[in-house]
Amino acid sequence: MNTNIKISLDKRRQKKDSSYPIILRLTHFRKTTSISLGHSVQKEFWDDKNEKIKRAFKGTNSVSKLNNQFLKEKARAVDIIDALNEKEELDHLSIVQLKSKIVKITSYESFFVYGKMLVDEMKAADRFGNANTYYAVIKVLEKFTNGNDLKFNEINYDFLNKFERWHYSRGNSVNSLSTYMRTIKAIINVAIRSDVLSKDAYPFTNYKIRTAPTEKRALDITSLKSIMLLDLEESDNLFHYRNYFLASYMLYGISYMDLAFLTTENIIDNRIKFQRKKTAKPYDIGITEHLGKILSFYLKDKSSSDFIFPIIKRDTFELQYKDVLWARKRYNKGLKEIAIKCKINQRLTSYVSRHSFATQAMLQDVPLQAISAMLGHNRLSTTQIYLKTLPNEILDNYNRDLVDI
Template sequence: MNACISIVYYTSKTLSNGEHPLMLRISKDGKKKYNSIGVSVHPQFWDFTKNQPKRSCPNRDAILRLITEKTKQYQEQLIEFKAENKEFTATTLVEKLTNPTKPKTVGELFTEQIERFKTAKRTGYALSILQVYNSLIKYNKHLNIYFSDIDVTWLKKYEQWLRSTGFAENTIGIRLRTLRAIYNIALEQKIVKPDYYPFKSYKVSKLHSVTAKRAMTKDNVTAVINYDYTNKSFYTELAVDLFTFSYFMGGINFVDMAYITHAHIIDNRLIYTRTKTHKLINLPLQPKAIELIEKYRTKERPYIPDSFYVP
């Protein structure tokens, strides 16, 4: 059933000055919803036959324009619902217009996502988004823009700017894939309409080049583990120990190392849930890993090793 939108002189409510409010009535599926347009009129100035202000009504032209504007807003929203084949009620139609979703700028959504991934302890991904955020600030000077402003031409200019700053092909691809991921979040949150989506025409897949494999040899790994950091800085020693701990404990990454505690050691095994994949990891503790755990153990903090938190 189609919705019907009409203006009503709401006599069921009388204001202290004797006037009655003008309401929009939305009727659908046998149910009605009323919403005030913010104007009231005294009965002596209302033409009940024509359902409009009399010619003698003060501010008549302004009231008629307001009625037309408000009715148009509801009709346009009604058309949008139909175009999207979206089910709605009289109540949801009113709520859509009276409590609209506050639009977010590109900068606001970026900072929101950075904080979200930090809270989820996905530090690496948060940092990658932050890198793109800073890059876009340098390029555009600000991000107080809406996602509808980012079109194919804008993306091509950004790509050209990245090339001019000396970034490699794969790095440019990473920047733009991250931007595309944030744009997809904007679509999911209905911050921008799908009609504006520029990545249908602008293909990020073209920004890829094959690189030579750079895996470390066993000799390289041994050289790092056996590196003599005597008289070197604390951070040099820590870097070697982090690498060593990761190597002997199945390649555990830095984020997981930063959050595991002594409570994760059960029956001489390290058992933890990987932050990125949420997969349960269960590994036997190697003698060298145990040596490093004891090296950094303190009573004040439970983390392994505690020196991750040394300023």
């Protein structure tokens, strides 16, 4: 069996009285999570080998009674795991699903507790992007509920409409609400698939998530050339930001996150080979002459495992992810300066290189299916979102062809 459970002290979360929570440490297919047992104790009073509180502990009327309570909780969890194993269901469950079966989360339990559990699982799986998105919506909902808990059964059609009105009353946009609503919907869908929530409790049956058209993001070829030809000193941060933008464009509109994590090991036989972090889709892109010149500048004196671009500074993946988020903020500020220098009127951000690549590919008559594959989309409809706004001059040319008869 690839699953085990033990009573443990959670030494990552020290309380103000220097005690640590006592938990059930659940391990399932090498992933680990915790289930709170509602008590805490200082390190010196915990017997890790025997999984119990030491007799010298004075924080309870009966140490043995408390230890027996922990053993009962562990035994109950083991019984659930064994029963799932006998029914040959255990190996098909994620650790989130298994935990939900053990803690018996129901439709009347906390949406916040469940959402934070998903956040912890995502962080454990190095899915920090999704974890941050889920955590952000939980914090917003906590503000909306004035710090009160939010039960699953309270999230209904009326609740969603009240949250929408509150969101707009604070001067926020349609698309930011859309992001929050899609995240709430995603958490509820996970809860339903994990048998935490009944399908009948689904609140989005009659609620429609709306979006507003976004501003034009793709650059025309003249603007792209002006960025490429911009004269910058190597000591200027804008020199690097310009290179990142062009490298992203030349690598099928690679995201800033994926660009930052490229290492010299990703260069094989004059090609860049990597997996996109968001979708795990593999890429294999030939290095063109222009891209080669940019890469050669950054590859000087690099070892086989070094990052190509000087964006990430720290060692652990979580800290590296934070490095990229902070660097991206500075990068976007730098792109605004580049837009001014190049007399580009539209807003220049890290996403513009991706949209520009898609639009230029379309204008060069690259088939839609090929563009979709290059962008790493699973559906053509997603690609069409990138291409929904054609440059006005192109539409004018089409119109002239139609009326010039």
